[in-house]
Amino acid sequence: MDAHQMASANDVDTSQNVTRRYAWMVFALTFGLLISDYMSRQVLNAVFPLIKSEWTLTDSQLGLLSGIVALMVGLLTLPLSLMADRFGRVKSLTIMAVLWSLATLGCALAQSYEQMFIARFMVGVGEAAYGSVGIAVVVAVFPREMRATLAGAFMAGGVFGSFLGMSLGGIMAEHFGWRWAFAAMAFFGLFLAVLYPMVVNEKKIGMAPIKDANNQVVKPKKSPLRSLYSSRSIVATYIASGLQLFVGGTVIVWMPSYLNRYYGMSTDKAGITSAFIVLFSAVGAILCGMLCDYLGKNRPDRKVLLAIIYCVLGCVILVSAFSLPPGTTQIALICLGMFIALGTMGPSSAMVANLTHNSVHGTAFATLTLANNFLGLALGPLVVGKLSDIIGLNQAFQYMPLMSIFAAAVFIYAKRYYHRDMERAIANADLQQHTQNNGD
Template sequence: MAYHTPSDDGLADDNPNVPRYYAWIVFALSFGLLISDYMSRQVLNAVFPLLKVEWQLSDARLGLLSGIVALMVGLLTFPLSLLADRWGRVRSLALMAVLWSLATLGCGLAQDYNQMFAARFLVGVGEAAYGSVGIAVVLSVFPKHMRATLTGAFMAGGMFGSVLGMALGGGIAAHVGWRWAFAGMALFGLTLAVLYPIIVKEGRIAPQGTQGAARGQGEADDKPARLPLGSLFGSRSVRAAYVGSGLQLFVGGTFIVWMPSFMNRYYAMGADRAGAGAAAVVLASGAGMVLCGMLSDRLCRHSPPRKITLAIAYCLGSCVLLSVAFAMAPGALQLALIGAGMFLAAGTTGPAGAMVANLTHRSIHGTAFATLTLANNLLGLAPGPFLTGVLADHLGLATAFQLVPLLSIASAAVFWYARRHYEHDARCAAAAAAAVAARAPAMEVQA
């Protein structure tokens, strides 16, 4: 019996009307901006040791500088994604990049902790909706059977951006000062922000059928046109996907933020070497996003529920590897286990993104990924660094790192709950999507 997902609705097209070469150009530029996003976000981590000494900061206050960005992303991603869907995704993405780049420049100009905090606040505002709107743009120009691969690969840009932000930021800070590290990240982002709207055109990336539907919604104000929004939280599986993804990112996001400090304190590395060492660990996480997403699509193309089983395995595997690693003394074996654990910790990104895409209507994918981003930040990326900093102040960073991987067990339990209900929820979502597609022609006639 063939398995049907909500992507089999009347609006879905396994071969979007976009030339493949142009689709990859859109991906490359969107991916580049995501790298800039995370370079601007994570360069701060590379200079944590320098700021701690210069401004006499506690670990909790350092963690707050990182957590405020994730908090603003979590709070603003939903409304700003809705605004981007209405105002234009391409223009919105370009303006976001300009804002976070200028705010990153402001970090380099900050004279005290309060000014740095305000600049980081604006970095978070600028970056708030980029991930959700950017992945919606990417998914709109590629076939639906590539969703886990594309989601994992695109979101891996965050890891690669973190790698570059920490490695380059640490190197720049060690040679010319930490202020220039922020300036370098800002220049890269501003350059891409100018190029993006010149090359990526709104009219070329709009999926077939969506423009007419948008006109029908805007002019006729039909209540049925709003029905797809119900799929954002309409099933147990999609709600579990949000929560499971957020809990797992508590683990991965925390280690990304604090790894340079861990290298500095327990391996006696300077800012440049600590940044480079931490970057290698984060690179393993980025590779995990890509390769685990590809594995999910390859093994589970004809059985989407198996992707959730793989997500559970990734959670439990990462928990074991990281728990063992941080119980060991510093050394090569510990670093190898940390790298392997981070590889698996990020593996849930592709399956979780595919679940959200399959259980929500394609016309609201930007909003759906905004909801996923909201969960990722409010449950994981925002509280993780701060709570770990609080634990580090009281117990030491090494002990805090031993406790963090336990959150993966909770994530695995949530994904197991999603696995139990996925097939039923997917059939219901597919039926609802088909009903919406059947009403679309009538809406266009009324408009």
């Protein structure tokens, strides 16, 4: 299977006649809103110790405040992504940004746990489809050959947003109080939400419909939604990716509390240290993805093999790290473990793109996001928070990396069918291309 065959499944260039300068402006603003998205989501982690003390909360309650956002993202990503495709992406992204920013401001004004929970619920509603719709906007204004690089950078932006949310949130909470940490994130998001529709034009980012030789729009033979679950390997990829993010998502959420309890760090220092661990994992996600593209250029199945290696190796390193006493060695191993553990983001995204046609890539990434949030980002903090109430956070962290073994097992299952499913995806793409060229 050569590179030309691989490209055939994604042979439609949906970029419009826009200048390179305008395309980069769209990327910068969309990327900026993605950073705002994750800053609003992750600032809570930096202020966990302060809220826990002020409202006398359990770790389970704190985990729920974090997990409810990921849960709503998981529930609403797919339907809201479909609605955005139908009613307009720029309008939808603007509404999303305004909603999550106002909800974050609501967190700053909350006077009780119940009010904070409602505000966090609305943050999740606002952020639900931003990742998948945002990627669709970015890839629509750039040439086809740049899409993989841009999509990878866009996904890493979520981790950079987490870095800024935890580090800046920790500093502001320490010096001005935790309410101002939420308020600052809210004002940043509202500023970008007002600016976004003033610069980004809906007509210039629309997906160009596929037409046949008679200039008629080609409709897919099968439902696009059905194609998202039509092979064993793609369903396994969704599940494996979500299970692996159980580990990465849990470390991101609970690390400030871990450093506060076992290292005696202040809120700002714990937030900054955790943010650097998250930043290290973002670099790992990018570099591991680049290695995946390099080694899998002519051997797509190597992407699955590398995902399996990342799962197992990350598990071994993180289990070893959390078995050590607090200290520099432990922090270094946690950084290394997260560097590798989040490396599955690249292979998982590549596998989903390879196994689905470009006409449903936005919805495919929404489905991947749903699995990541249900199985990983929502479930992980909740389960570990419950375990922490029973056996302590340190002990819970020692068991947490074992979820990577289950993720590796599902990736192994995906590898068994990946080559065959890839050939079928390419055959379906060739059939649609033949229909486009010759008419129905």
